[in-house]
Amino acid sequence: xxxxxxxxxxxxxxxxxxxxxxxxxxxxxxxxxxxxxxxxxxxxxxxxxxxxxxxxxxxxxxxxxxxxxxxxxxxxxxxxxxxxxxxxxxxxxxxxxxxxxxxxxxxxxxxxxxxxxxxxxxxxxxxxxxxxxxxxxxxxxxxxxxxxxxxxxxxxxxxxxxxxxxxxxxxxxxxxxxxxxxxxxxxxxxxxxxxxxxxxxx
Numbered sequence: 380x381x382x383x384x385x386x387x388x389x390x391x392x393x394x395x396x397x398x399x400x401x402x403x404x405x406x407x408x409x410x411x412x413x414x415x416x417x418x419x420x421x422x423x424x425x426x427x428x429x430x431x432x433x434x435x436x437x438x439x440x441x442x443x444x445x446x447x448x449x450x451x452x453x454x455x456x457x458x459x460x461x462x463x464x465x466x467x468x469x470x471x472x473x474x475x476x477x478x479x480x481x482x483x484x485x486x487x488x489x490x491x492x493x494x495x496x497x498x499x500x501x502x503x504x505x506x507x508x509x510x511x512x513x514x515x516x517x518x519x520x521x522x523x524x525x526x527x528x529x530x531x532x533x534x535x536x537x538x539x540x541x542x543x544x545x546x547x548x549x550x551x552x553x554x555x556x557x558x559x560x561x562x563x564x565x566x567x568x569x570x571x572x573x574x575x576x577x578x579x580x581x
Contacts, residue, residue: 401553405560408521412564415517416571419510427505434498435573436490443486444569447522450479451562454555461551464543469551470536476558477529480522487519511572518568521561528554 423432453476460468491512494500502512532541532554541547 415514422506422510425506429504447483480526
């Protein structure tokens with residue numbers, strides 16, 4: 380099946396300019412996340428006599444994490460549907476990916492609400508709370524942007540910009556790269572913030 384990939388401008392690495400641009404963007408985002416994670420590790424013991432990591436609900440966050448990871452599988456299936464020329468399958472799995480992203484965001488917002496209302500862990504409570512909220516909120520913004528991108532792809536499949544003949548494959552692949560990046564970053568955040576005991580990073 381002929382696709383737009385074969386006709387897209389290529390770099391010297393035999394990769395389309397669009398995909399190379401996405402990789403460059405994700406590389407820059409990795410630096411941002413690395414900086415925020417480093418700041419969190421520096422400030423995690425500075426709770427100013429307020430609540431610390433003990434307020435985290437690891438089982439609840441684990442469920443949210445599992446849902447986000449399953450969304451990566453759904454994204455793979457959406458791309459496979461696109462590559463097979465099956466728009467119905469592409470639309471189904473793209474929508475499923477976006478919905479799982481929304482469930483993850485809803486779970487995280489619910490958790491934040493509990494932190495503030497029940498535990499008194501506000502944005503300005505301590506250096507720890509500030510670094511925690513900035514790091515995790517920065518990731519949530521990326522998830523929200525990813526959901527908007529997925530919704531755009533789904534809509535484009537009804538307007539003819541994404542077609543069964545392969546038109547739009549590059550866009551789907553690039554959004555897939557972005558979504559997998561967001562998932563991988565959350566695995567790192569979840570491990571560092573929720574799973575590693577504080578005394579191992581202080």
